[in-house]
Amino acid sequence: MNQSTISLLDGHAAGLRSAVATAPAAPITAGVQGPGGYGKSALLAELADAYRAAGVPVLGTADLDRADEGAVLVDDAHRLDESVLGRLVELARAPEARLVVTYRPGPRPDALGELIGELGAPVLLSALSQEELAMQVRDASAEWIRWLHAQTGGVPRYVSRVLATAEPDVTQLPERALDQFQHDFDQLGDAGRACVTAMAVGATPHPDLLASLLDLDTAEIGAALLAVRASGLVAADDVLLPIVRAAVLRLTPWERRLQVTRRLVETQLSRGGPVLPLVAPLLGAEIARLPEATLAKAFEQAGEEALLDAPELAPRLFDAAVSAGAPPASVAARRARAAAVAGQLDEALRLADQVVVDSAVPDRELGVQVAASVLAQRGLLERSAEMCRWSVGRLRWPGDRAFAAVGLIGVGRLADADALLDSSDDAGPPTSMTGAAAQLASGVRESVTGSASNALSTLVRAASLSEPVGRGVVLPDSPASLAALVALHCGELDVAASTLERAVATGTGGPLLRNRHRLLSAWLPLVRGDTVAARAKLPTGALTARDRLLATALEAGIASRDNDMAALAAARGQARQVIAEHSVDLFALLPLGELVVMAARLRDLDWIDPYLTEALALLEGLGNPPLWTSMLTWKRLQASIVLDELGTAQQRAAELGAMAHHNPLAAAMADAARVWLGILGGQVDQDEVEKTARALHAAGLAWDGARLAGQAAIRTADRRAMLGLLECARALQGKPPRPRAVGGGDGGVLSEREKEVAELVLAGLTYKQVGKRLFISAKTVEHHISRIKQRLGATTRQDLLDRLRELLGSDR
Structure with a gap:
């Protein structure tokens, strides 16, 4: 190899161009390697132009006899015969040679390999980047x-x-x-x-x-x-x-x-x-x-x-x-x-x-199996269960008996489910799918008749067992979604989250159940009050009737927590349609509860009352199982609070008290119901409210705990207690403490008139519109807002609106 060649810098084409342009008379030997289409011929043409511009003759393989007169540029050396390649090897060894050769990575004859060895490390041409x-x-x-x-x-x-x-x-x-x-x-x-x-x-x-x-x-x-x-x-x-x-x-x-x-x-x-x-x-x-x-x-x-x-x-x-x-x-x-x-x-x-x-x-x-799965997706669980039940003993498929039992329990027919489960089973070998389905039926039955923890652990095991075989199987429902529902009803949010994450990651249940898993995942941030995260998890595109029910309830819950009355009204329109399409079943009680609160906030319960009555009859037929009944009762209590129906609230509180023994969430809701009754009666014990609100938070209802503290704050006559409860509400929402204002007015809480003004301002009305509604002037409305701002220690309008939302809660 010619030791006197000019350095080609970094081995790229730019280095070769620079070497020729700056010293066209200097010796140089270089090989340029690149696949077809990578610009070898174009590079040689540039070098030829540079040499000619400097007055250096450009020679080819036909001019090797006078190679010392100029620069020899050879394209596609892989196509040359051995004799020509041999002469190029000799030229490459000459001290004063100016030789640039291009070739493809392969295949290559031996003579070309020898020439490449003399030329040294090649200039490698690469594809263009974006x-x-x-x-x-x-x-x-x-x-x-x-x-x-x-x-x-x-x-x-x-x-x-x-x-x-x-x-x-x-x-x-x-x-x-x-x-x-x-x-x-x-x-x-x-x-x-x-x-x-x-x-x-x-x-x-x-x-x-x-x-x-x-x-x-x-x-x-x-x-x-x-x-x-x-x-x-x-x-x-x-x-x-x-x-x-x-x-x-x-x-x-x-x-x-x-x-x-x-x-x-x-x-x-x-x-x-x-x-x-x-x-x-x-x-x-x-x-x-x-x-x-x-x-x-x-x-x-x-x-x-x-x-x-x-x-x-x-x-x-x-x-x-x-x-x-x-x-x-x-x-x-x-x-x-x-x-x-x-x-x-x-x-x-x-x-x-x-x-x-x-x-x-x-x-x-x-x-x-397909018919049963589609019927469940369309919100017709009883027909799905009957299809599975009919196939038992006729057209057996793995899990038919178990899914029939799950569906029957879901529509309140526990005795029929027990009779089916007690009958002989000849569905075939005990595969992972049959095992998962059997545990699924056992877990759902336990959720109705036994302990929440036993039911949840059984369902989680069923979900784990179904993961390896679940992607290509069409099912009426997945163990993961039912495990998540039970976890949500008893406050085990971490269990629900991990189970759903695995279901989404593994594709359990295939595309037919993908949205169901994602919607239930969105419920987790909703109960924590994180409406931004909940909204981000909502799937897009067409949804089945069962998924639309969940999605509509999520939209309603987000609007309620954001105090967005326009969005809440829009969700009502969707809910009325989806309620008409979806029959009542045990596994739809979670969205039903959210829709009951929405209807109460809009003062429009007539359309949902028949569905609620049917749900209560279903629960009554199952003996009012605490795990499934307590959450719906809690939502009905919230609806009573929204409507200021003290007598009904007392009844709901008593019902919750009877179920407090079943699981920690039921106990927290029962205690909170008792505290709510005191708040509604004008009795606010700051320590008790904060303790109860934090218990709700710990049991899984973080947003409900914050709302309890906020509502207690607005109803107490003690300004110090009001501010303390307000900060408790902020803490339960994961927000930092606010700086407190000094010299905050007369020390009292909001008057009834100030509450009315605040509610209408939060609803988006202008001062003029508020004045018309309350038969006062816009100037008076402005005066009220100024006093409210002073009392709450708010520094900006947005700060004021945030504090009012915390005080008035989602029932306004």
Whole structure:
């Protein structure tokens, strides 16, 4: 190697350009390595221009006899014969040589390897980064730059092809740009072209697989793959760049693609490998409609795979299987399941009903499972339970007896559930799914008849047991969601959070139950009073009737805690619709309680009274189980407080007192109910209120604890107690203490008139509107607000509004 060569700085093209531009007469030997399309020829052209500008002749391989007269620039040295390469080796050893050679990473003859050794560490050309692309295309959006980079991998040649033919910000590869790949593919030879065709339809670039698929020997495939890599057609992981794949599919006749696809599918089917990536691109193509036994089988298997990875494709894949020749009855039940997983519940129920009554369908039990699951999603738990119950002894599926019992308990039919659970069970081997379902039924029954802690631990175990098998199974409900409901009803928020987090992470229950888990997760910040976090967890898109009930109650709870009366009124409109669609069941009592409070705040209970009456009858039929009854009773107490119905509040408090023994949350709610009665009667014991509020917070009802302290603050006649309770409310909400004002007025709390003014201001009325409502002047309203601000030690208008919300609570 020539030891007198100029340093190429960091080994990048910039260093080579700089070396030539600054000292064109100096000796230099350099190798430039890069795959096809990375700009080797363009770099040599720049160097040639620099040399010519300095008066240095630019020579090529035909001018090696007079190499000492100028600079020798050689492109694509990998294409040269050995004799020429040998002469370049001699030139590279000459002390005064000026030689720059470009070549691809491989394959390379021995003589080229010797030349590279003399040239030293090469200048490595790399693809363009997104930042470099942005410098070249200054007028394009950042999104389009990201798309361009993803499609081309930043390969300069492919970038240029798109830029020369694409419309600005249109994320579709131009056909003219794809057609320009014909020359690149022709340079690969027959074996290389066959390899990229196979890779484009989904084959992995493994020599043995490609050799078997293409009827070539492994050595041919190895050489072809080296040529493919050297041509710059693949990324670092040997996967075709998107623009290359699109070009292959466009420029290869469909008959050839179908032939390779069929062979590849046959190989994958024989090995038990996935076929979804192979046949999904065929959906909608004419060839997918042709009778073809191999494709029919592949579409069937791909439909099964899509249930986990691409549920929206599953129905179309099963339809394609039928079009390709699969008997309709053979895929009918799986087609129903696919429709359910894809969220097409009406279609799923229609197909499942057809499956259940058709004795020609080989897997009718799957149709029953789908029908039962869809009915539960639509808020029709009793019909779901009856479907499961009917299948017991007829069309058995893992967990049918247990889910029937859970549904029957959920609609208040405990005796029927017990009779079913006590009967013999011949559902098959004790798999994880049957075990999880059995524990689920046991835990739900325990929640009604026994201890909250035993019920919760049983349900959590059921949720854990169902995780490995839950993603592809269609279920009426998941152990995780029922465990979370029980945890929420007994104040075990940490248990609910961890159970739901695992369910979301593992995909338990598949897409059909994903939103249910997320909605229950949103309930956790709601009960803590964190409405921002609760709103952020609300899922978007279409929801089933059961999920809409939860979502609407969450919206109502958020609006109530934010004291947003307009949003609360909007939630009422949604609630009236969803209540009409959803039948009463045990597992819908949590959202029902929130909607009862909403209706009370809006002074509009008539529409929800029938549903509430039915829920109370359900609980009565179950013996008023404390775990499920206490939370609804607590919400009914809050509604009574909102409506200033002291007699009704006393009745609810007595009911809570009777259930206080069952679990710590029930005990905290019973104590709080007693304190509420004292507050409503004008008796505020600061120490007792703070103790009770903190107990509610500790038991899981953080926001309710803060509200109790805030309401006590507004009703006490002791200013010092009022401020102390106000700070207690702030602390329970996780807010820092406020600086206290000095000289705060006459020492009294808000008068009744000041409360009226404050409530209307919080509702968003202007001073003029408040005055009209109360038959006073706007100036008087302003005077009242000034006094309120002074009494509460508020320093700004926002500060005043925050304090008023804490004082007046969510019942205003």
